[in-house]
Amino acid sequence: xxxxxxxxxDAEAPLREVGGTDCGAVVSFVxxxxxxxxxxxxxxxxxxxxxxxxxxxxxxxxAEARERWGARxxxxxxxxxxxxxxxxxxxxAAAPHRADAxxxxxxAIEFLKKEAPIWKKEIYxxxxxxxxxxx
Amino acid sequence: MRVTMLYFAAARERAGVSTETxxxxxxxxxxQALALACERHPALQAVATKLRIAVxxxxxxxxxxxxxxxEVALIPPVSGGIR
Numbered sequence: 001x002x003x004x005x006x007x008x009x010d011a012e013a014p015l016r017e018v019g020g021t022d023c024g025a026v027v028s029f030v031x032x033x034x035x036x037x038x039x040x041x042x043x044x045x046x047x048x049x050x051x052x053x054x055x056x057x058x059x060x061x062x063a064e065a066r067e068r069w070g071a072r073x074x075x076x077x078x079x080x081x082x083x084x085x086x087x088x089x090x091x092x093a094a095a096p097h098r099a100d101a102x103x104x105x106x107x108a109i110e111f112l113k114k115e116a117p118i119w120k121k122e123i124y125x126x127x128x129x130x131x132x133x134x135x
Numbered sequence: 136m137r138v139t140m141l142y143f144a145a146a147r148e149r150a151g152v153s154t155e156t157x158x159x160x161x162x163x164x165x166x167q168a169l170a171l172a173c174e175r176h177p178a179l180q181a182v183a184t185k186l187r188i189a190v191x192x193x194x195x196x197x198x199x200x201x202x203x204x205x206e207v208a209l210i211p212p213v214s215g216g217i218r
Contacts (some may be wrong), residue, residue, distance in 0.1 A: 113214060
């Protein structure tokens with residue numbers, strides 16, 4: 001089940017959810033917090049979501065992945081204040097064959113980044129910035 | 136009619152509130168809700184053209200007609216397609 005919330009993520013939890021004997025491949029993606037961006041030191045990231053709508057977007061991504069690649073996809077996204085190295089998103093995609101699993105996983109993270117109402121604010125030693133807005 | 140406005144991320148910081156109820160004329164559109172929000176919170180004006188609008192948790196066109204009780208969210212650009 002797709003989830004968005006402040007609890008720390010377990011990278012293997014989505015893997016356990018998507019697996020099954022009908023699948024020959026499981027691909028996972030783990031997004032982590034980087035300590036710099038465009039040459040600026042990032043002290044931490046603050047993730048904020050519109051959770052009710054974001055979960056709907058994630059559910060739509062999974063329905064699309066099932067239709068296009070016959071893949072089962074599960075997405076867990078974290079919100080709140082995250083230190084460098086922390087996991088921000090974990091995705092697992094399972095399909096009968098690996099090509100479809102890779103495609104579905106790639107699709108899921110790219111679509112999420114473009115459409116899910118989840119924002120991140122970069123915290124620098126000397127200021128802050130909402131990513132995507134530039135201010 | 137009354138609609139619930141939700142402000143997120145940069146829009147929330149600029150509005151100074153995360154949610155509020157506003158009063159609009161019957162048949163008002165999403166764009167009119169945004170305009171009223173900018174009037175109430177002038178700091179929103181500077182980012183208004185970058186905001187997308189969601190009505191009842193789905194992205195909506197500016198000309199979408201609202202109903203009494205609609206939930207209207209102002210959606211700043213999300214973190215995006217950076218690879």
